[in-house]
Amino acid sequence: DAKTTQPPSMDCAEGRAANLPCNHSTISGNEYVYWYRQIHSQGPQYIIHGLKNNETNEMASLIITEDRKSSTLILPHATLRDTAVYYCTPSGGNKLTFGTGTQLKVEL
């Protein structure tokens, strides 16, 4: 399983973009990069995933480097409700292996 490295915590002002980095240098060629978040005391919530190309949906954008060794999740206009632990997890098949994640705190 690919290992991930994420900063343990980040702060962001409300309304500003939050850029969350993830290093996954051991990712396999067929593994997608999935991002989830977990708001306190709730189950994790899927955000976005990608293989090689950058992706965007209604929640976030995902930028994957050309060598696929790292990625960045972008929340374009963070709100207080985006305060959560964010996990990036390379995944092949049915298996997700969560790293320690980044605690994002969005403040006024």
Added chain:
Amino acid sequence: DTEVTQTPKHLVMGMTNKKSLKCEQHMGHRAMYWYKQKAKKPPELMFVYSYEKLSINESVPSRFSPECPNSSLLNLHLHALQPEDSALYLCASSRGTSGRDSSYNEQFFGPGTRLTVL
């Protein structure tokens, strides 16, 4: 219906008790999962069922016994647990994949069952 439901929300049990956790989804997903999450730690995968067959067991002790009666239901039977088994138990489901293709296999998680073993 894009929801995964789990019952009960909270469970307190003694070390000699037998109890079961239940999980249900009606999204037509063919893969279902059990995770264990200790406080301030990431979720850890325990079991994966794919097309109602156990496909992954992450070396979980036999006091945890999963069951998948049909494609919508997943149970976790608990027996002779230890206090260190106290945790949040999360169920998830996904479309399910064959082989190594993980495209469009995002997992939908339930709210979890908070288990306390006395």
